[in-house]
Amino acid sequence: MALIETENLSFTYPSGMKPAVEDISISIEKGDFVVLTGPSGCGKTTLCRCFNGLIPHFYGGKLEGNITVAGYNVAKCLVYELARHVGLVFQNPENQLFALSVEKDVAFGLENCGMPRDDMRKRVDWALQMTGIEELRERAPHELSGGQQQRVAIACVLAMQPEVMVFDEPTSFLDPLGAQKIFEVINDLNKELGITVILVEHRLDLASRYANHVIVMNEGKIVLDGEPHKVFNSERARLIGVGIPKATRLYQILRENGLKLSKVPINSEEASQFLRKILTHD
Amino acid sequence: MSVFDGLKFRKVSSPVHNLDPRVKFFFVCVLFVVAVMFFQLLPLLVLFFVPIPFVLVARVKREWIRSLKGASMLAFIIFFFNFIFNYIYNEYPNIPSASLIEYSVAMTLRFVVLVETFSVFFLTTSPDLLGLALEQSHVPYEFCFAFTTAVRFVPVLADEAQTIMDAQKSRGLELERGNFLKRIKNYIPILIPLIVSAIRRSLELAEAMESRAWGATEKRTNLYVLRLGKTDYALAFTSIFMLVVAILVWRFVPIPPLSVILSFLQL
Numbered sequence: 001m002a003l004i005e006t007e008n009l010s011f012t013y014p015s016g017m018k019p020a021v022e023d024i025s026i027s028i029e030k031g032d033f034v035v036l037t038g039p040s041g042c043g044k045t046t047l048c049r050c051f052n053g054l055i056p057h058f059y060g061g062k063l064e065g066n067i068t069v070a071g072y073n074v075a076k077c078l079v080y081e082l083a084r085h086v087g088l089v090f091q092n093p094e095n096q097l098f099a100l101s102v103e104k105d106v107a108f109g110l111e112n113c114g115m116p117r118d119d120m121r122k123r124v125d126w127a128l129q130m131t132g133i134e135e136l137r138e139r140a141p142h143e144l145s146g147g148q149q150q151r152v153a154i155a156c157v158l159a160m161q162p163e164v165m166v167f168d169e170p171t172s173f174l175d176p177l178g179a180q181k182i183f184e185v186i187n188d189l190n191k192e193l194g195i196t197v198i199l200v201e202h203r204l205d206l207a208s209r210y211a212n213h214v215i216v217m218n219e220g221k222i223v224l225d226g227e228p229h230k231v232f233n234s235e236r237a238r239l240i241g242v243g244i245p246k247a248t249r250l251y252q253i254l255r256e257n258g259l260k261l262s263k264v265p266i267n268s269e270e271a272s273q274f275l276r277k278i279l280t281h282d
Numbered sequence: 283m284s285v286f287d288g289l290k291f292r293k294v295s296s297p298v299h300n301l302d303p304r305v306k307f308f309f310v311c312v313l314f315v316v317a318v319m320f321f322q323l324l325p326l327l328v329l330f331f332v333p334i335p336f337v338l339v340a341r342v343k344r345e346w347i348r349s350l351k352g353a354s355m356l357a358f359i360i361f362f363f364n365f366i367f368n369y370i371y372n373e374y375p376n377i378p379s380a381s382l383i384e385y386s387v388a389m390t391l392r393f394v395v396l397v398e399t400f401s402v403f404f405l406t407t408s409p410d411l412l413g414l415a416l417e418q419s420h421v422p423y424e425f426c427f428a429f430t431t432a433v434r435f436v437p438v439l440a441d442e443a444q445t446i447m448d449a450q451k452s453r454g455l456e457l458e459r460g461n462f463l464k465r466i467k468n469y470i471p472i473l474i475p476l477i478v479s480a481i482r483r484s485l486e487l488a489e490a491m492e493s494r495a496w497g498a499t500e501k502r503t504n505l506y507v508l509r510l511g512k513t514d515y516a517l518a519f520t521s522i523f524m525l526v527v528a529i530l531v532w533r534f535v536p537i538p539p540l541s542v543i544l545s546f547l548q549l
Contacts, residue, residue, distance in 0.1 A: 049489075052493055054489055054492060054493065057492075058488075058492055079493070079495075080495040080496060080498040081498075083492070083493055083494055083495035083498070084495060084498075087493070090486065090489070090490060092486065094438060095486040095487055095490065096487070096490035098427075098431050098487060098490075098491070099410070099430065099434065100409055100410040100413075100430055100433065100434055101410055103505065104410065104505055107505035109495050110503075110505075111502050111503050111504055111505060112494065112496055112497065112498045112499070112502060113495050113498045114498070114499035114501050114502060114503050115503055116503060117503060117504070117505065117507065120503065120505055121505070124505065138293075140293070140434075141434070142434065142437055156494065157493075157494070160495065
Protein backbone atom coordinates (compact mmCIF):
# COMPACT_ATOMS: atom_id res chain seq x y z
CA MET A 1 0.00 0.00 0.00
CA ALA A 2 1.16 3.51 -0.78
CA LEU A 3 2.27 5.77 2.06
CA ILE A 4 -0.41 8.36 1.33
CA GLU A 5 -3.64 7.41 -0.33
CA THR A 6 -6.75 9.46 -0.88
CA GLU A 7 -9.96 8.27 -2.40
CA ASN A 8 -12.56 10.72 -3.70
CA LEU A 9 -11.51 13.19 -1.04
CA SER A 10 -13.58 16.37 -0.80
CA PHE A 11 -13.53 19.06 1.83
CA THR A 12 -15.65 22.14 2.45
CA TYR A 13 -14.61 24.79 4.99
CA PRO A 14 -17.26 25.71 7.57
CA SER A 15 -17.65 29.10 5.91
CA GLY A 16 -17.36 27.78 2.35
CA MET A 17 -20.15 27.53 -0.17
CA LYS A 18 -18.40 25.04 -2.42
CA PRO A 19 -15.70 22.45 -1.71
CA ALA A 20 -12.14 23.78 -1.46
CA VAL A 21 -10.87 20.46 -2.76
CA GLU A 22 -13.04 18.02 -4.65
CA ASP A 23 -12.79 14.41 -5.65
CA ILE A 24 -9.08 14.02 -4.98
CA SER A 25 -7.72 10.54 -5.61
CA ILE A 26 -3.96 10.30 -5.44
CA SER A 27 -1.42 7.86 -4.17
CA ILE A 28 2.08 8.74 -3.06
CA GLU A 29 4.72 6.05 -2.55
CA LYS A 30 7.28 5.90 0.22
CA GLY A 31 10.41 7.84 -0.73
CA ASP A 32 8.70 9.93 -3.40
CA PHE A 33 9.60 13.53 -4.02
CA VAL A 34 6.31 15.08 -5.04
CA VAL A 35 5.93 18.58 -6.40
CA LEU A 36 2.39 19.86 -6.00
CA THR A 37 1.59 22.92 -8.05
CA GLY A 38 -1.25 24.93 -9.53
CA PRO A 39 -2.55 28.50 -9.61
CA SER A 40 -3.13 30.40 -6.35
CA GLY A 41 -6.30 29.45 -4.56
CA CYS A 42 -6.57 26.07 -6.22
CA GLY A 43 -6.65 24.11 -2.97
CA LYS A 44 -3.01 23.13 -2.55
CA THR A 45 -2.80 24.41 1.01
CA THR A 46 -6.09 22.76 1.88
CA LEU A 47 -4.76 19.44 0.63
CA CYS A 48 -1.59 19.92 2.74
CA ARG A 49 -3.73 20.46 5.81
CA CYS A 50 -5.52 17.19 5.07
CA PHE A 51 -2.23 15.30 5.15
CA ASN A 52 -1.51 16.04 8.80
CA GLY A 53 -5.02 16.16 10.16
CA LEU A 54 -5.39 19.93 10.64
CA ILE A 55 -8.31 19.24 8.37
CA PRO A 56 -10.78 18.20 9.70
CA HIS A 57 -9.70 18.42 13.37
CA PHE A 58 -8.52 22.03 13.60
CA TYR A 59 -10.71 23.57 10.92
CA GLY A 60 -13.96 21.68 11.30
CA GLY A 61 -15.90 21.61 8.07
CA LYS A 62 -17.08 18.67 6.03
CA LEU A 63 -14.68 15.94 4.94
CA GLU A 64 -15.84 13.28 2.52
CA GLY A 65 -14.01 10.33 1.03
CA ASN A 66 -11.04 8.52 2.51
CA ILE A 67 -7.53 9.60 3.33
CA THR A 68 -4.88 7.41 4.92
CA VAL A 69 -1.40 8.64 5.75
CA ALA A 70 1.30 6.24 6.97
CA GLY A 71 -1.39 3.71 7.80
CA TYR A 72 -3.53 6.13 9.83
CA ASN A 73 -7.03 7.16 8.93
CA VAL A 74 -6.74 10.94 9.15
CA ALA A 75 -10.40 11.50 9.96
CA LYS A 76 -10.11 9.37 13.11
CA CYS A 77 -6.59 10.19 14.22
CA LEU A 78 -5.75 13.20 16.40
CA VAL A 79 -3.44 15.89 15.10
CA TYR A 80 -0.75 15.29 17.71
CA GLU A 81 -0.62 11.58 16.90
CA LEU A 82 -0.22 12.35 13.21
CA ALA A 83 2.38 15.00 14.01
CA ARG A 84 4.91 12.25 14.75
CA HIS A 85 4.50 10.84 11.26
CA VAL A 86 3.75 13.87 9.14
CA GLY A 87 5.63 17.14 9.45
CA LEU A 88 4.21 20.32 7.96
CA VAL A 89 6.38 23.34 7.16
CA PHE A 90 4.40 26.51 6.52
CA GLN A 91 4.78 29.38 4.12
CA ASN A 92 5.61 32.14 6.58
CA PRO A 93 8.63 31.13 8.65
CA GLU A 94 8.00 33.87 11.17
CA ASN A 95 4.69 32.46 12.36
CA GLN A 96 5.86 28.95 13.04
CA LEU A 97 8.70 29.72 15.41
CA PHE A 98 7.64 30.60 18.93
CA ALA A 99 10.59 30.16 21.22
CA LEU A 100 13.28 32.70 22.06
CA SER A 101 16.16 30.51 20.93
CA VAL A 102 16.56 28.29 17.88
CA GLU A 103 17.49 25.28 19.95
CA LYS A 104 14.43 25.56 22.14
CA ASP A 105 12.22 25.89 19.10
CA VAL A 106 13.64 22.75 17.52
CA ALA A 107 12.98 20.92 20.79
CA PHE A 108 9.38 22.14 21.03
CA GLY A 109 7.75 19.14 19.37
CA LEU A 110 9.91 16.68 21.29
CA GLU A 111 9.08 18.42 24.56
CA ASN A 112 5.43 18.07 23.72
CA CYS A 113 5.92 14.34 23.19
CA GLY A 114 7.61 14.08 26.59
CA MET A 115 10.96 12.85 25.33
CA PRO A 116 13.67 12.48 28.03
CA ARG A 117 16.21 15.30 28.07
CA ASP A 118 19.30 13.39 26.94
CA ASP A 119 17.57 11.86 23.92
CA MET A 120 16.11 15.23 23.10
CA ARG A 121 19.54 16.86 23.16
CA LYS A 122 20.84 14.32 20.66
CA ARG A 123 17.84 14.74 18.36
CA VAL A 124 18.08 18.52 18.42
CA ASP A 125 21.80 18.42 17.58
CA TRP A 126 21.11 15.98 14.77
CA ALA A 127 18.32 18.09 13.27
CA LEU A 128 20.44 21.25 13.46
CA GLN A 129 23.31 19.44 11.77
CA MET A 130 21.14 18.03 8.98
CA THR A 131 19.82 21.49 8.12
CA GLY A 132 23.24 23.14 8.50
CA ILE A 133 22.31 25.65 11.18
CA GLU A 134 24.37 24.43 14.14
CA GLU A 135 25.99 27.82 14.58
CA LEU A 136 22.59 29.50 15.00
CA ARG A 137 21.48 27.42 17.97
CA GLU A 138 21.68 30.18 20.57
CA ARG A 139 20.22 32.92 18.38
CA ALA A 140 16.70 34.26 18.66
CA PRO A 141 14.52 33.25 15.68
CA HIS A 142 13.33 36.79 15.01
CA GLU A 143 16.92 37.99 14.51
CA LEU A 144 17.50 35.58 11.63
CA SER A 145 17.05 36.11 7.91
CA GLY A 146 14.05 34.56 6.16
CA GLY A 147 16.12 31.73 4.70
CA GLN A 148 17.66 30.91 8.05
CA GLN A 149 14.24 31.02 9.72
CA GLN A 150 12.84 28.62 7.17
CA ARG A 151 15.74 26.23 7.77
CA VAL A 152 15.01 26.43 11.49
CA ALA A 153 11.37 25.61 10.74
CA ILE A 154 12.52 22.58 8.74
CA ALA A 155 14.78 21.49 11.60
CA CYS A 156 11.85 21.81 14.00
CA VAL A 157 9.80 19.40 11.96
CA LEU A 158 12.73 17.14 11.14
CA ALA A 159 13.53 16.67 14.84
CA MET A 160 10.32 14.68 15.16
CA GLN A 161 11.72 12.25 12.54
CA PRO A 162 8.52 12.05 10.50
CA GLU A 163 8.08 9.69 7.57
CA VAL A 164 6.47 12.37 5.46
CA MET A 165 7.35 16.05 5.29
CA VAL A 166 4.98 18.47 3.64
CA PHE A 167 6.29 21.90 2.59
CA ASP A 168 3.66 24.50 1.84
CA GLU A 169 5.38 27.06 -0.41
CA PRO A 170 8.44 27.23 1.86
CA THR A 171 10.29 29.64 -0.40
CA SER A 172 7.68 32.26 -1.22
CA PHE A 173 9.21 34.70 1.31
CA LEU A 174 12.77 34.05 0.13
CA ASP A 175 15.13 35.31 -2.54
CA PRO A 176 16.22 32.88 -5.30
CA LEU A 177 19.47 31.95 -3.60
CA GLY A 178 17.74 31.30 -0.27
CA ALA A 179 15.14 29.25 -2.12
CA GLN A 180 17.85 27.21 -3.83
CA LYS A 181 19.41 26.39 -0.45
CA ILE A 182 16.07 25.31 0.99
CA PHE A 183 15.48 23.02 -1.99
CA GLU A 184 18.90 21.48 -1.48
CA VAL A 185 18.16 20.81 2.18
CA ILE A 186 14.82 19.25 1.24
CA ASN A 187 16.46 17.14 -1.43
CA ASP A 188 19.03 15.85 1.07
CA LEU A 189 16.26 14.84 3.45
CA ASN A 190 14.58 12.94 0.63
CA LYS A 191 17.64 11.24 -0.85
CA GLU A 192 19.71 10.61 2.29
CA LEU A 193 17.07 9.92 4.91
CA GLY A 194 14.41 8.51 2.60
CA ILE A 195 11.78 10.93 3.90
CA THR A 196 8.81 11.23 1.60
CA VAL A 197 8.54 14.85 0.49
CA ILE A 198 5.53 16.77 -0.73
CA LEU A 199 6.58 20.20 -1.91
CA VAL A 200 4.04 22.84 -2.87
CA GLU A 201 5.84 25.22 -5.16
CA HIS A 202 5.51 27.79 -7.92
CA ARG A 203 9.22 28.01 -8.71
CA LEU A 204 9.23 24.93 -10.88
CA ASP A 205 12.49 25.80 -12.61
CA LEU A 206 14.30 25.24 -9.34
CA ALA A 207 12.11 22.62 -7.72
CA SER A 208 11.30 20.23 -10.53
CA ARG A 209 14.81 18.82 -10.93
CA TYR A 210 14.47 17.00 -7.61
CA ALA A 211 10.97 15.60 -8.17
CA ASN A 212 9.97 12.20 -9.41
CA HIS A 213 6.24 12.85 -9.23
CA VAL A 214 4.32 16.00 -10.13
CA ILE A 215 0.71 16.79 -9.29
CA VAL A 216 -1.06 19.78 -10.85
CA MET A 217 -4.26 21.11 -9.34
CA ASN A 218 -6.78 23.61 -10.59
CA GLU A 219 -9.99 24.83 -8.97
CA GLY A 220 -9.89 22.20 -6.25
CA LYS A 221 -9.35 19.25 -8.55
CA ILE A 222 -6.41 17.19 -9.70
CA VAL A 223 -5.66 18.01 -13.31
CA LEU A 224 -2.43 16.18 -13.97
CA ASP A 225 -0.66 13.55 -11.94
CA GLY A 226 2.43 11.68 -12.96
CA GLU A 227 6.05 11.70 -14.03
CA PRO A 228 7.54 15.25 -14.29
CA HIS A 229 8.60 15.18 -17.98
CA LYS A 230 5.18 14.04 -19.07
CA VAL A 231 3.26 16.46 -16.88
CA PHE A 232 5.27 19.53 -17.80
CA ASN A 233 5.14 18.78 -21.49
CA SER A 234 1.36 18.49 -21.55
CA GLU A 235 -0.50 21.35 -23.16
CA ARG A 236 -2.92 21.57 -20.24
CA ALA A 237 -0.28 22.44 -17.68
CA ARG A 238 0.71 25.49 -19.70
CA LEU A 239 -2.86 26.60 -20.32
CA ILE A 240 -3.79 26.50 -16.61
CA GLY A 241 -1.02 28.97 -16.00
CA VAL A 242 1.45 26.71 -14.23
CA GLY A 243 4.90 28.19 -14.66
CA ILE A 244 6.36 25.16 -16.41
CA PRO A 245 10.16 24.96 -16.45
CA LYS A 246 11.76 27.17 -19.09
CA ALA A 247 13.68 24.19 -20.45
CA THR A 248 10.43 22.40 -21.20
CA ARG A 249 8.97 25.53 -22.75
CA LEU A 250 12.06 25.84 -24.95
CA TYR A 251 11.51 22.29 -26.10
CA GLN A 252 7.93 23.08 -27.06
CA ILE A 253 8.88 26.22 -28.97
CA LEU A 254 11.63 24.38 -30.83
CA ARG A 255 9.19 21.64 -31.76
CA GLU A 256 6.65 24.12 -33.09
CA ASN A 257 9.43 25.43 -35.31
CA GLY A 258 10.27 21.98 -36.58
CA LEU A 259 13.20 21.01 -34.36
CA LYS A 260 12.53 17.95 -32.25
CA LEU A 261 14.83 17.12 -29.35
CA SER A 262 15.25 13.46 -28.45
CA LYS A 263 13.53 13.80 -25.05
CA VAL A 264 11.63 16.38 -23.03
CA PRO A 265 14.00 18.35 -20.76
CA ILE A 266 12.82 19.77 -17.42
CA ASN A 267 15.94 21.61 -16.33
CA SER A 268 18.78 23.52 -17.97
CA GLU A 269 21.28 20.65 -17.70
CA GLU A 270 19.00 18.29 -19.57
CA ALA A 271 18.14 20.93 -22.13
CA SER A 272 21.77 21.72 -22.87
CA GLN A 273 22.60 18.02 -23.09
CA PHE A 274 19.83 17.31 -25.62
CA LEU A 275 20.58 20.43 -27.61
CA ARG A 276 24.25 19.58 -27.80
CA LYS A 277 23.37 16.12 -29.06
CA ILE A 278 21.26 17.54 -31.88
CA LEU A 279 23.81 20.19 -32.78
CA THR A 280 26.70 17.75 -33.04
CA HIS A 281 24.55 15.39 -35.15
CA ASP A 282 23.93 18.12 -37.69
CA MET B 283 8.76 55.18 25.97
CA SER B 284 12.24 55.39 27.38
CA VAL B 285 11.11 53.91 30.71
CA PHE B 286 10.60 50.63 28.89
CA ASP B 287 13.99 50.77 27.23
CA GLY B 288 15.38 49.89 30.61
CA LEU B 289 13.38 46.68 30.59
CA LYS B 290 14.67 45.35 27.28
CA PHE B 291 16.84 42.30 27.48
CA ARG B 292 20.03 41.91 25.50
CA LYS B 293 21.82 38.59 25.34
CA VAL B 294 25.21 38.81 27.04
CA SER B 295 26.93 36.63 29.54
CA SER B 296 27.98 37.85 32.97
CA PRO B 297 27.85 36.48 36.52
CA VAL B 298 24.63 38.44 37.04
CA HIS B 299 23.05 37.19 33.81
CA ASN B 300 23.90 33.64 34.77
CA LEU B 301 22.20 33.83 38.15
CA ASP B 302 19.11 31.72 38.57
CA PRO B 303 16.08 33.90 37.77
CA ARG B 304 14.17 32.56 40.76
CA VAL B 305 16.88 33.64 43.18
CA LYS B 306 17.25 36.96 41.42
CA PHE B 307 13.53 37.52 41.65
CA PHE B 308 13.60 36.70 45.34
CA PHE B 309 16.38 39.25 45.80
CA VAL B 310 14.36 41.90 43.95
CA CYS B 311 11.34 41.13 46.11
CA VAL B 312 13.40 41.51 49.28
CA LEU B 313 14.65 44.90 48.11
CA PHE B 314 11.09 45.81 47.25
CA VAL B 315 9.76 44.83 50.67
CA VAL B 316 12.56 46.59 52.52
CA ALA B 317 12.01 49.74 50.47
CA VAL B 318 8.34 49.76 51.40
CA MET B 319 9.10 49.10 55.09
CA PHE B 320 11.07 52.31 55.62
CA PHE B 321 10.03 55.87 55.06
CA GLN B 322 13.20 57.50 56.42
CA LEU B 323 15.82 58.83 54.06
CA LEU B 324 18.85 57.05 55.48
CA PRO B 325 17.86 53.40 54.88
CA LEU B 326 16.43 54.26 51.46
CA LEU B 327 19.72 55.93 50.58
CA VAL B 328 21.50 52.71 51.53
CA LEU B 329 19.05 50.70 49.42
CA PHE B 330 19.67 53.00 46.49
CA PHE B 331 23.29 51.85 46.33
CA VAL B 332 22.60 48.13 46.66
CA PRO B 333 21.79 47.37 42.96
CA ILE B 334 24.73 49.41 41.65
CA PRO B 335 27.41 46.68 41.99
CA PHE B 336 25.09 44.33 40.05
CA VAL B 337 24.77 46.89 37.27
CA LEU B 338 28.55 47.26 37.07
CA VAL B 339 29.21 43.50 37.05
CA ALA B 340 26.53 42.90 34.42
CA ARG B 341 27.85 45.79 32.28
CA VAL B 342 24.40 47.21 31.58
CA LYS B 343 25.20 50.68 32.86
CA ARG B 344 24.03 52.55 29.76
CA GLU B 345 20.62 50.89 29.53
CA TRP B 346 20.17 51.11 33.28
CA ILE B 347 20.87 54.84 33.36
CA ARG B 348 18.52 55.31 30.45
CA SER B 349 15.69 53.63 32.34
CA LEU B 350 16.39 55.84 35.35
CA LYS B 351 16.31 58.91 33.12
CA GLY B 352 13.00 57.71 31.74
CA ALA B 353 11.64 57.43 35.27
CA SER B 354 12.94 60.85 36.33
CA MET B 355 9.81 62.67 35.21
CA LEU B 356 7.61 60.42 37.33
CA ALA B 357 10.05 60.75 40.21
CA PHE B 358 9.75 64.50 39.98
CA ILE B 359 5.96 64.34 40.02
CA ILE B 360 6.07 62.11 43.10
CA PHE B 361 8.38 64.57 44.85
CA PHE B 362 6.25 67.53 43.84
CA PHE B 363 2.96 66.08 45.06
CA ASN B 364 4.38 64.75 48.30
CA PHE B 365 5.91 68.10 49.02
CA ILE B 366 2.98 70.31 48.04
CA PHE B 367 0.24 68.33 49.68
CA ASN B 368 2.12 67.72 52.91
CA TYR B 369 3.06 71.34 53.05
CA ILE B 370 -0.47 72.62 52.54
CA TYR B 371 -1.87 70.05 54.94
CA ASN B 372 0.65 70.35 57.80
CA GLU B 373 2.81 73.46 57.73
CA TYR B 374 1.14 76.22 55.77
CA PRO B 375 1.77 79.19 56.09
CA ASN B 376 5.20 78.60 57.70
CA ILE B 377 8.24 78.08 55.49
CA PRO B 378 8.72 74.39 54.67
CA SER B 379 10.76 72.53 57.27
CA ALA B 380 13.84 70.39 56.57
CA SER B 381 12.02 67.25 57.71
CA LEU B 382 9.30 67.81 55.14
CA ILE B 383 11.82 68.06 52.34
CA GLU B 384 13.57 64.99 53.64
CA TYR B 385 10.34 63.03 53.73
CA SER B 386 9.49 63.99 50.15
CA VAL B 387 12.95 63.03 48.96
CA ALA B 388 12.63 59.71 50.77
CA MET B 389 9.33 58.92 49.07
CA THR B 390 10.86 59.77 45.71
CA LEU B 391 13.87 57.64 46.47
CA ARG B 392 11.62 54.73 47.35
CA PHE B 393 10.16 54.90 43.87
CA VAL B 394 13.61 55.17 42.31
CA VAL B 395 14.78 52.09 44.25
CA LEU B 396 11.83 50.09 42.91
CA VAL B 397 12.50 51.20 39.34
CA GLU B 398 16.23 50.56 39.47
CA THR B 399 15.94 47.06 40.96
CA PHE B 400 13.30 45.98 38.48
CA SER B 401 15.33 47.46 35.69
CA VAL B 402 18.41 45.44 36.71
CA PHE B 403 16.29 42.33 36.94
CA PHE B 404 14.78 42.64 33.48
CA LEU B 405 18.02 43.82 31.89
CA THR B 406 19.89 40.76 33.10
CA THR B 407 17.25 38.03 32.88
CA SER B 408 16.50 36.39 29.54
CA PRO B 409 12.73 36.00 29.03
CA ASP B 410 13.48 32.41 28.06
CA LEU B 411 14.95 31.74 31.49
CA LEU B 412 12.09 33.59 33.09
CA GLY B 413 9.62 31.34 31.28
CA LEU B 414 11.63 28.33 32.38
CA ALA B 415 11.60 29.57 35.97
CA LEU B 416 7.82 29.91 35.81
CA GLU B 417 7.56 26.40 34.42
CA GLN B 418 9.75 24.92 37.13
CA SER B 419 7.73 26.76 39.75
CA HIS B 420 4.78 24.63 38.62
CA VAL B 421 2.97 27.39 36.80
CA PRO B 422 0.79 25.63 34.16
CA TYR B 423 2.69 25.35 30.89
CA GLU B 424 0.01 27.21 28.92
CA PHE B 425 0.75 30.37 30.91
CA CYS B 426 4.51 30.03 30.52
CA PHE B 427 4.07 29.49 26.81
CA ALA B 428 1.80 32.51 26.51
CA PHE B 429 4.41 34.57 28.35
CA THR B 430 7.40 33.58 26.20
CA THR B 431 5.37 33.87 23.01
CA ALA B 432 4.22 37.34 23.97
CA VAL B 433 7.81 38.41 24.53
CA ARG B 434 8.88 36.76 21.29
CA PHE B 435 6.27 38.63 19.26
CA VAL B 436 6.69 42.11 20.70
CA PRO B 437 9.37 43.14 18.16
CA VAL B 438 7.41 41.45 15.35
CA LEU B 439 4.24 43.38 16.15
CA ALA B 440 6.20 46.61 16.56
CA ASP B 441 7.58 46.13 13.05
CA GLU B 442 4.14 45.44 11.74
CA ALA B 443 2.68 48.53 13.38
CA GLN B 444 5.40 50.55 11.68
CA THR B 445 4.59 49.00 8.29
CA ILE B 446 0.88 49.71 8.69
CA MET B 447 1.61 53.25 9.78
CA ASP B 448 3.79 53.82 6.71
CA ALA B 449 1.14 52.29 4.46
CA GLN B 450 -1.66 54.44 5.86
CA LYS B 451 0.48 57.57 5.82
CA SER B 452 1.34 56.96 2.19
CA ARG B 453 -2.39 56.95 1.49
CA GLY B 454 -2.70 60.35 3.07
CA LEU B 455 -3.51 59.57 6.70
CA GLU B 456 -2.28 62.38 8.94
CA LEU B 457 -1.46 61.17 12.42
CA GLU B 458 -0.20 64.40 13.97
CA ARG B 459 -3.14 66.57 13.19
CA GLY B 460 -6.01 67.99 15.18
CA ASN B 461 -6.70 68.24 18.88
CA PHE B 462 -6.12 65.50 21.44
CA LEU B 463 -9.33 63.55 20.71
CA LYS B 464 -8.85 63.87 16.97
CA ARG B 465 -5.34 62.50 17.30
CA ILE B 466 -6.55 59.45 19.17
CA LYS B 467 -9.16 58.92 16.47
CA ASN B 468 -6.41 59.13 13.85
CA TYR B 469 -4.96 55.93 15.20
CA ILE B 470 -8.03 53.82 14.45
CA PRO B 471 -6.93 53.05 10.86
CA ILE B 472 -3.67 51.78 12.38
CA LEU B 473 -5.22 49.73 15.14
CA ILE B 474 -7.78 47.79 13.14
CA PRO B 475 -5.38 46.30 10.58
CA LEU B 476 -2.94 45.61 13.40
CA ILE B 477 -5.53 43.68 15.40
CA VAL B 478 -6.76 41.78 12.36
CA SER B 479 -3.27 40.75 11.39
CA ALA B 480 -2.47 39.76 14.99
CA ILE B 481 -5.51 37.49 15.03
CA ARG B 482 -4.49 35.95 11.71
CA ARG B 483 -1.00 35.46 13.03
CA SER B 484 -2.28 33.76 16.14
CA LEU B 485 -4.31 31.34 14.02
CA GLU B 486 -1.22 30.47 12.02
CA LEU B 487 0.70 30.00 15.24
CA ALA B 488 -1.98 27.69 16.57
CA GLU B 489 -1.77 25.67 13.38
CA ALA B 490 2.00 25.38 13.69
CA MET B 491 1.68 24.34 17.33
CA GLU B 492 -0.86 21.67 16.49
CA SER B 493 1.40 20.35 13.76
CA ARG B 494 4.16 19.95 16.26
CA ALA B 495 2.27 17.70 18.63
CA TRP B 496 1.00 20.30 21.08
CA GLY B 497 -0.79 18.50 23.90
CA ALA B 498 0.52 15.05 23.03
CA THR B 499 1.35 14.14 26.63
CA GLU B 500 0.30 15.37 30.03
CA LYS B 501 3.89 15.31 31.20
CA ARG B 502 5.84 17.66 29.04
CA THR B 503 9.62 17.55 29.23
CA ASN B 504 12.00 20.46 28.77
CA LEU B 505 15.27 20.82 26.91
CA TYR B 506 16.71 23.04 29.62
CA VAL B 507 16.72 22.71 33.36
CA LEU B 508 17.54 25.32 35.99
CA ARG B 509 19.99 24.27 38.68
CA LEU B 510 21.09 26.38 41.62
CA GLY B 511 24.82 27.06 41.72
CA LYS B 512 27.12 28.40 44.44
CA THR B 513 26.54 32.05 43.54
CA ASP B 514 22.80 31.44 43.56
CA TYR B 515 22.95 30.12 47.11
CA ALA B 516 25.19 33.02 48.09
CA LEU B 517 22.69 35.54 46.73
CA ALA B 518 19.78 33.73 48.36
CA PHE B 519 21.50 33.83 51.77
CA THR B 520 22.45 37.48 51.27
CA SER B 521 18.82 38.31 50.53
CA ILE B 522 17.57 36.50 53.62
CA PHE B 523 20.27 38.16 55.71
CA MET B 524 19.28 41.58 54.35
CA LEU B 525 15.65 40.93 55.12
CA VAL B 526 16.39 39.83 58.68
CA VAL B 527 18.65 42.82 59.35
CA ALA B 528 16.05 45.16 57.88
CA ILE B 529 13.30 43.72 60.08
CA LEU B 530 15.49 44.01 63.18
CA VAL B 531 16.41 47.61 62.39
CA TRP B 532 12.83 48.47 61.58
CA ARG B 533 11.62 46.94 64.85
CA PHE B 534 14.32 47.98 67.34
CA VAL B 535 16.51 50.79 66.02
CA PRO B 536 15.11 54.32 65.91
CA ILE B 537 16.43 55.94 62.75
CA PRO B 538 17.27 59.60 63.15
CA PRO B 539 16.40 61.89 60.25
CA LEU B 540 19.33 62.93 58.09
CA SER B 541 19.00 66.58 59.09
CA VAL B 542 19.58 65.64 62.73
CA ILE B 543 22.69 63.64 61.81
CA LEU B 544 24.02 66.51 59.73
CA SER B 545 23.55 69.09 62.45
CA PHE B 546 25.15 66.67 64.92
CA LEU B 547 28.18 66.37 62.64
CA GLN B 548 28.48 70.13 62.36
CA LEU B 549 28.71 70.43 66.11
